[in-house]
Amino acid sequence: MSADSGEHDCAAELAGIRDALAGLGHPWQCGETRLSRLSADSRRARLGVPAPSADEIAARAELPALMADSALRAAGEPVAAVHAPTPHLPAAFDLRDVGGRSYVTPVKDQGECGSCSAFGAIATLESTAAYTRRAPGLRLDLSEAHAFFGHAAARNAILPDGTWPDELLEDFVTLGVAFEDCYPYSDDGSGSLHPRWRDRSASAEKVVDLSRNPAAIKQHLYAYGPVTACLVVYDDLFHYTGGVYRHTVEQTSGGHCVALIGWDDTAGCWIAKNSWGPDWGEDGFFRIAYGEAYIEDYPDPRPTTLGCTGVNLRAWLPPQRALGLFATAHDANGWVYLENLGWIRLSGGAHSTTNKLAMLTAARASGSPVSPFVEGAELSMIQLAH
Missing domain, CATH: 2.40.50 (OB fold (Dihydrolipoamide Acetyltransferase, E2P))
Structure with missing residues (x-):
């Protein structure tokens, strides 16, 4: 099925979201995006984290308010890590603008493939490598295809509705991952890994579980770089065009993995890098309210909010x-x-x-x-x- 197949009229859907947003004071904007007219199946194909169970969601009923409060209370906390720009957490931080320099690689597009965990984990590696070196010009481009069609497939970890970022990051520590030119990404899984990929590869250092701890997420972002995070995707997110996202509908399509790259306490939100292309959202990024969509602790027992403390390279x-x-x-x-x-x-x-x-x-x-x-x-x- 092509990316444009199964289109449907989204006018009624958008009208309902606009009415709900008006009642909330317009915290974010919706409009017709490249995902809006896709069928439900094609939308779900652009996710890739196994959907949460009703029991796991129910067990987190109090979580959104707790996470929002914890995130706001972290401002001003001391920071001990050597890579941190200042000794205390600021009220806002964005890896795209640290002293006028960006450590975030370009937004990519996973296409019609449930490979979001690969994109979230690779985004974390690419920017961590640059930020911990204070080298914004490093501009790594690592292979999501190797992560998803290579490592995840070898684990038999590509489930019917997606895979998990913790397994990919574990493989990045023990096996490494190739540069993009050694295994270019295609959402149909075509292509193959260059036999000498180990001479153009990166490997992660220690992986840290930051789940259910907004202060630790901020500490890691400030000291080392991006954090993978998984969220429950409510159906209105497909129509997001800007602002601080809070869900206005209860219908969900599954789970999705992104990379957190910053925060803003004044707006009460995280800043995230998505993998739906640069013409979705805010140039491919989005802001999401603290505690929203269980982004600090996805409804599953396994850890999904993760960072690494460094990236080793072997490459010309x-x-x-x-x-x-x-x-x-x-x-x-x-x-x-x-x-x-x-x-x-x-x-x-x-x-x-x-x-x-x-x-x-x-x-x-x-x-x-x-x-x-x-x-x-x-x-x-x-x-x-x-």
């Missing part, structure tokens, strides 16, 4: 300039500051380090870029770019 990276060099009198202790990567240690012992420093010094003096091969926290090879 695009050519870039060496902006700074550092060495001490101790052998094999050389460092370089690359414009799109930040500070990284030179590996390979005294002789190799000396040679790399000489190459980098010459390249820096001439303004010539270099292509670095990164393994974990070290730069192991350099090529002069022509």
Whole structure:
């Protein structure tokens, strides 16, 4: 079935939502989006987290108010993590604008495939890699196809209505994930993994469960980067065009995974990156009220609100300039500051380090870029770019 098949008239649906929003004081705006005219089946195909049970939802009846209160009380809490911009949590934070720099990769489109957990988990990895390095120019593009059609399929974890982000993040720690060009995404599952993908891969460091803890979610966002989160999708969300989302209908279509990238206490909301393309919502992003749609603790026993503390790379990276060099009198202790990567240690012992420093010094003096091969926290090879 194509993306445009099974269309239906959404005028009555939109009229009912507008009436409900008027009664709430217009907290958000609705309109005809690229998902509005899709059939119910095609809408559900753009989700991908197993639907919650009625019992799990009932057990969380008091959760929305508790989560909203906890999120607001976190402002001003001390932050100990070394990557945090300031020692206390601010009232608002957005990874798209940290001192005028963005650490968020472009919005993607999962198409008609229940692969949202792959997109949420990959978005978390891509931005965590940049933010923990303070390298907004890193611009990683990792493979959702490898995550979903590779790792999840190998686990037999692609369920009829989706998969879970915790399993994918676990695989990112133990196995790693390829760069996009090693396994380009197509929603029909076509394509294959390049046999040498391990030479263009990323792996996650420690995965942290932040479920049901808004203060911990904010701490992690501020210190390390995005957080995967799952939410119950009420049917009005498909028509969201802007504002702070709160559901106005009770009909649901299933569960969905996104990446949280910030918050705003004045508006009382999280800021999330979706995977329905850049022409949905607020340029592909949306704001959702604290406690709304169980986004801090999805109705299931397993953890779904997750972050990682770092990302290791093994790959040749695009050519870039060496902006700074550092060495001490101790052998094999050389460092370089690359414009799109930040500070990284030179590996390979005294002789190799000396040679790399000489190459980098010459390249820096001439303004010539270099292509670095990164393994974990070290730069192991350099090529002069022509």
